[in-house]
Amino acid sequence: MNSLFIKNAKLRGQEGLSCILIEDGSISRIGEGIAVDGLETVDAGGNLVVPPFVDPHVHLDAVLSAGDLSRPNKSGTLLEAIDIWGERKPFLTKEILKQNAREVVNWYIANGVLRVRTHADCSDPTLVTVESLVELRDEVRDLIDIQVVAFPQDGIFTKPDGEALLRKALEIGADVVGGAPHIEYTREDGVRDVETVYRLAEEFDRLIDIHIDETGDPHSRFVEVMAKENINRGWQGRAAASHTTAMHNYNNDYAFKLLGILKKADMNMITNPFDNSVLQNRTDGYPRKRGHTRVDELLARGVNVCIGHDSIMDPWYSMGKGNMIAAANLLAHTAHMNGHDQITTLMDMITVRSARTLKIEDTYGLETGKPADLVILDARDDAEAVRLTSECLYVIRRGKIISKTEPAVRTLFVKETPETVDFKLGKR
Missing domain, CATH: 3.20.20.140 (Metal-dependent hydrolases)
Known part of the structure; x- marks a missing residue:
């Protein structure tokens, strides 16, 4: 079965960032400060993680x-x-x-x-x-x-x-x-x-x-x-x-x-x-x-x-x-x-x-003991996800990554140094 470790995940309705440990295709632990060795790891980068x-x-x-x-x-x-x-x-x-x-x-x-x-x-x-x-x-x-x-x-x-x-x-x-x-x-x-x-x-x-x-x-x-x-x-x-x-x-x-x-x-x-x-x-x-x-x-x-x-x-x-x-x-x-x-x-x-x-x-849901089906969005919260109709950076089924999306990169050449635009409000 599939095992995976997700770090720096933003969960709906919760402050701070969390880790999600997936073992044998199910969610085994959710919380802060979980340490693992040897597992495939995905860094959610502070983005919103939701059930499918x-x-x-x-x-x-x-x-x-x-x-x-x-x-x-x-x-x-x-x-x-x-x-x-x-x-x-x-x-x-x-x-x-x-x-x-x-x-x-x-x-x-x-x-x-x-x-x-x-x-x-x-x-x-x-x-x-x-x-x-x-x-x-x-x-x-x-x-x-x-x-x-x-x-x-x-x-x-x-x-x-x-x-x-x-x-x-x-x-x-x-x-x-x-x-x-x-x-x-x-x-x-x-x-x-x-x-x-x-x-x-x-x-x-x-x-x-x-x-x-x-x-x-x-x-x-x-x-x-x-x-x-x-x-x-x-x-x-x-x-x-x-x-x-x-x-x-x-x-x-x-x-x-x-x-x-x-x-x-x-x-x-x-x-x-x-x-x-x-x-x-x-x-x-x-x-x-x-x-x-x-x-x-x-x-x-x-x-x-x-x-x-x-x-x-x-x-x-x-x-x-x-x-x-x-x-x-x-x-x-x-x-x-x-x-x-x-x-x-x-x-x-x-x-x-x-x-x-x-x-x-x-x-269904992000809870321990349930199947590890989840989505990492290119958004920090609900409002950003709905406003931007955000892409799904990762789609995970029973602990296995079955889809990955690279968001569009928009580069402006209006200043001496090129800059990118992602329609977000900067880093938070």
Whole structure:
């Protein structure tokens, strides 16, 4: 197994610098004044050391497909993206799906993301997307931990075999049950969608992650049904509501009541700044709303909220590179979260809060006895990391360095002596 010694590490929320001793792939000691001989040593140089970033919401079956589609998403809307994806599905192969997803896994590793939850479209009778991502999950488990969600992209009840396909996806090996109630044809079927997800989750003993109220329609209120099921079935802490963008447009009196119910239900909420900022509220005209869920109000009520990347170069979002700090930086702007303490919360939302959503707290974090998965950032604190969308100098998996980045060197020739610029505030 792998052993490593890290010195001069800045840990979040702690004064001074620390050492981290890794033995046999696990963290054995953290503190000051640890002395070792003969181990490979990394000098963090006073930079911030964090547990790996977590992406709790991505679609690895669609990544990198923006450039190989028969037509681009000219309107940039959610509905056209769904249509394009539907046109592409008959031409998907396991080779294409795994090749694209594996490339993005490499991007994730370079960006310090070692925990991922991916949705796999299970609306197609072949279930090739589910099979491909389940296989990929097992093939890359030494590098990155992946959860696969059985996701009925087209809804469960828009087709006669929708529920059977969802069940088969779980039998194949999907880790999480997904749904899409706002896609169903009627309100009644949307409620059935949510109830079916909970019934299957109980039967298969799986976590839940539902695409829900992903619209600007203030009448889309399926998250209340989800919260009720969570409470009545005792599923607290085991379910995530993804997107909930309609909440942005809810009547404030209703929203205030809903927030309390979500807290009682111990729901996990996932906001996706990249997609939500460009896909939602497209029909507003002006003034135009921001199109994401009520992040600040949810946090203020004690609800767990985390950040997902969602799409990476696909019909829904043609940009992105798997950088979770960039997602946090965007949310700082679109959710009015640029206050001092809120920057710290943003970092929590791509680390510990996301880990809570994935229910992996027992094996995640910088604590003795836990797997030695960690990232050394090119930043001294949370604020600098978010401001600069900092590079990951080192990415370490079970005590082994699996990625190393040399930051850009910018040299100015404006004085007699050349000088470098790194956008930091000097040595501290």
